[in-house]
Amino acid sequence: MSQDKEAILDQLNSIFQDTFTENNYSFSINTTRDDIEEWDSLSHIRLLTAIEANFGVQFDLDEIGNMIDVSTIVDLLHAKLV
Amino acid sequence: MHDLPWLLAPTDDFNERCIQLGCHQAPVAEVHALAKYALSINQANRLYQAIRKLTAEPRSFLSRSLTPFRLGIVSNATMDLMIPSIVTSAIRNGIDIEVVSTDFGQVAQEAFDAGSKLNTAKLDAVLIALDYHAYPFLADPLNTSGEVLPSDKAFDYLRQIRESFKQNGGMICIAQTLAEPPYEFGGNFDAQLDGLLRKSLTEFNRALVDDIRSSMDVLFDVAALVNMVGACHWFDERQWYLSRVPMANAFVPLYAEYLTKLIAALRGKSKKCLVLDLDNTLWGGVIGDDGLEGIQIGQGNPVGESFLAIQQWAKTLKDLGAILTVCSKNDENIALEVFRKHPGMLLKENDFAVFVANWEDKATNIRYIADTLNIGLDAMVFVDDNPAEREIVRTMLPELTVPELPKDSSQFLRILCAARFFEKIDFTEDDAQRNAQYLGNARRLEIQKTAATLEDYLASLEMYISFSPFNELGRKRIVQLINKTNQFNLTTQRYTETDVLQFENDRRYVTLQIELQDKFGDNGMISVVICKVHQDRWDIDTWLMSCRVIKRRVEEAVCDQLIALARKSGISKLRGFYRPTEKNGLVREHYRQLGFDCICSDESEDIWDLAVEHYQMKNPPITVSKSSVIQ
Numbered sequence A: 001m002s003q004d005k006e007a008i009l010d011q012l013n014s015i016f017q018d019t020f021t022e023n024n025y026s027f028s029i030n031t032t033r034d035d036i037e038e039w040d041s042l043s044h045i046r047l048l049t050a051i052e053a054n055f056g057v058q059f060d061l062d063e064i065g066n067m068i069d070v071s072t073i074v075d076l077l078h079a080k081l082v
Numbered sequence B: 001m002h003d004l005p006w007l008l009a010p011t012d013d014f015n016e017r018c019i020q021l022g023c024h025q026a027p028v029a030e031v032h033a034l035a036k037y038a039l040s041i042n043q044a045n046r047l048y049q050a051i052r053k054l055t056a057e058p059r060s061f062l063s064r065s066l067t068p069f070r071l072g073i074v075s076n077a078t079m080d081l082m083i084p085s086i087v088t089s090a091i092r093n094g095i096d097i098e099v100v101s102t103d104f105g106q107v108a109q110e111a112f113d114a115g116s117k118l119n120t121a122k123l124d125a126v127l128i129a130l131d132y133h134a135y136p137f138l139a140d141p142l143n144t145s146g147e148v149l150p151s152d153k154a155f156d157y158l159r160q161i162r163e164s165f166k167q168n169g170g171m172i173c174i175a176q177t178l179a180e181p182p183y184e185f186g187g188n189f190d191a192q193l194d195g196l197l198r199k200s201l202t203e204f205n206r207a208l209v210d211d212i213r214s215s216m217d218v219l220f221d222v223a224a225l226v227n228m229v230g231a232c233h234w235f236d237e238r239q240w241y242l243s244r245v246p247m248a249n250a251f252v253p254l255y256a257e258y259l260t261k262l263i264a265a266l267r268g269k270s271k272k273c274l275v276l277d278l279d280n281t282l283w284g285g286v287i288g289d290d291g292l293e294g295i296q297i298g299q300g301n302p303v304g305e306s307f308l309a310i311q312q313w314a315k316t317l318k319d320l321g322a323i324l325t326v327c328s329k330n331d332e333n334i335a336l337e338v339f340r341k342h343p344g345m346l347l348k349e350n351d352f353a354v355f356v357a358n359w360e361d362k363a364t365n366i367r368y369i370a371d372t373l374n375i376g377l378d379a380m381v382f383v384d385d386n387p388a389e390r391e392i393v394r395t396m397l398p399e400l401t402v403p404e405l406p407k408d409s410s411q412f413l414r415i416l417c418a419a420r421f422f423e424k425i426d427f428t429e430d431d432a433q434r435n436a437q438y439l440g441n442a443r444r445l446e447i448q449k450t451a452a453t454l455e456d457y458l459a460s461l462e463m464y465i466s467f468s469p470f471n472e473l474g475r476k477r478i479v480q481l482i483n484k485t486n487q488f489n490l491t492t493q494r495y496t497e498t499d500v501l502q503f504e505n506d507r508r509y510v511t512l513q514i515e516l517q518d519k520f521g522d523n524g525m526i527s528v529v530i531c532k533v534h535q536d537r538w539d540i541d542t543w544l545m546s547c548r549v550i551k552r553r554v555e556e557a558v559c560d561q562l563i564a565l566a567r568k569s570g571i572s573k574l575r576g577f578y579r580p581t582e583k584n585g586l587v588r589e590h591y592r593q594l595g596f597d598c599i600c601s602d603e604s605e606d607i608w609d610l611a612v613e614h615y616q617m618k619n620p621p622i623t624v625s626k627s628s629v630i631q
Helices: A003-019 A041-055 A061-066 A070-081 B014-023 B027-035 B041-052 B056-064 B080-092 B107-112 B150-169 B187-191 B197-213 B222-229 B237-243 B249-266 B287-294 B302-319 B332-341 B362-373 B387-396 B409-418 B429-450 B454-460 B475-484 B497-505 B554-568
Strands: B067-075 B095-101 B125-129 B172-176 B218-220 B273-276 B323-329 B354-358 B380-383 B463-468 B509-518 B521-533 B537-545 B573-578 B597-601 B606-611 B622-627
Touching: A003 A041, A003 A070, A003 B041, A041 A070, A041 B041, A041 B080, A041 B237, A041 B249, A061 A070, A061 B237, B014 B027, B014 B041, B027 B041, B027 B056, B027 B080, B041 B080, B041 B249, B067 B107, B067 B249, B080 B095, B080 B249, B095 B249, B107 B150, B125 B150, B125 B249, B150 B172, B150 B197, B172 B249, B187 B197, B197 B218, B218 B249, B222 B249, B273 B302, B273 B362, B287 B332, B302 B323, B302 B409, B323 B362, B323 B429, B332 B354, B354 B362, B362 B380, B362 B387, B362 B429, B429 B475, B429 B521, B463 B554, B475 B497, B475 B521, B475 B537, B497 B509, B509 B554, B521 B554, B537 B554, B554 B573, B554 B622
Parallel strands: B067 B095, B067 B125, B125 B172, B172 B218, B273 B323, B273 B380, B323 B354, B463 B622, B537 B573
Antiparallel strands: B463 B509, B509 B521, B521 B537, B573 B606, B597 B606
């Protein structure tokens, strides 16, 4: 993984910790929606809002539906930011 | 405004504090402190989850520190996302809200079916959270020749929904105006042509506003909210298409804050008093240093105009019934000179019910103002440009509301406005008179200092009291008193306008509304009594009185009247109840002082009986000017 992506993942990690309150999950580049019970459609919206506010980006309609794992989110952010 | 700039941002350890809530020494105070911050939806969710995990005991203490409210929600959109923000905002505004939500789209089913979830849930109100998608504005808009206009159709639909909830569930509705999405078809002509979205929404909103004013329902003016923040920011098509969320998520905290402010207002929890600093809050500069010529206030000077705008705002609030006061670190004479001599000043000395300028600390002075006016610190807002003063006052007086302000005085007004401290649901005769009344109160205090005995003082007030049963004329004020009186309130039983209307017409209840005048002015309606009629006994379900007339033996005059009425009706016994709350310790001995006997007492209630024939008339120095109860 590139340094840019490492940095993005780092920042994402704290957003994930902020969004999912139930357990002390550990997030990695391999985490998917299936790994986190709390990651339902409602918390997905909260997650999305937090990421957009934090990184100052806006995802496209079709991108939002695809954001089902951490590595996709990192790739999307990388494409927008770098 | 989506980040609620009048509130402090959460501390860096906010998440940690939520996690530790369960083991906190004073969890209730900690919840109140955490809820006071400007919370994002994630932070609101975290606090909401932490509260849910509290054990039964702190949770019940938390509930008792708040006013309960059961809110049903129907919507054409997904509202579940908002519940944590609604619950935490409600706590911030003094309300323990219980949300009963329904699946999205179930509006008509819930309203028309008398056995539906909401109609049987014993709610205080139902929020009809509909936006423009809920109505057929966009279907075949121009094909209206000879047909009903889309705005009329939509308005009728909403009226039926409101009517059905009232009939079937006995509750009031909170109805929303419709925000206009940033879509248009023919530009400027959209406002003019029947059937086009812009015109339809304008007409719908106007019809709704007019109708609500004469009904018992309450208006949630979402269109005004969106007007403030801008439709391009408010509407987020992605959220609507993907999840039927009716607004950009970033605005959920603001929507929740305004909704709960409205509900708090229904429960009489809007602020009553504005406490203003002077230097750099009502004018630019420091009068003690810069002098009368040096300060900036009034037309023709950019900084002066920014402060003039704040004075105009305060003046209008006063006209709407808020009490204005001053708390400033200044020499009183120097401060007053500005009001007397500076031509740019809009506010004058007599706009203020209490004027405190000295060198004592502000917390002490604000307490003094609260005592003088006989209102709680939780009913006051303190506006000061100085962050250090704000901080110290906040620490000393945690119940007081102290808005954050930026450095730039031109931004003060929009933030103070957006904070909606003085949310109103009504405008009564009393609101119009309030400042005169409080000014009278301050003068009454002066007399009290000089009168030799309390008796002399009371006699010198030349009080006149009048009694009548509940009626349409007094209804709004009765509801207001029932829902906001906390201290002189024996049972703190809250009732809606619908309930009060019922008492008017129900022979099983005896009701009294009481007005008081004295030589300083008309105090308006100051006391309310509701008795439930049993065979030969009346149970006093409600007895409350406005705090601005305590210690004037008004309750004795009321009791005399009640006894006279009971004798006339052949009633042999009165039964009173005292239910303790955090705020009504004042009336713990109320019934004993009137000669009732305590027949039963436990933690939740004292019961007091009085044999009507043994009652000694108290005859306080108050003249009964009118009684339409007894001729």
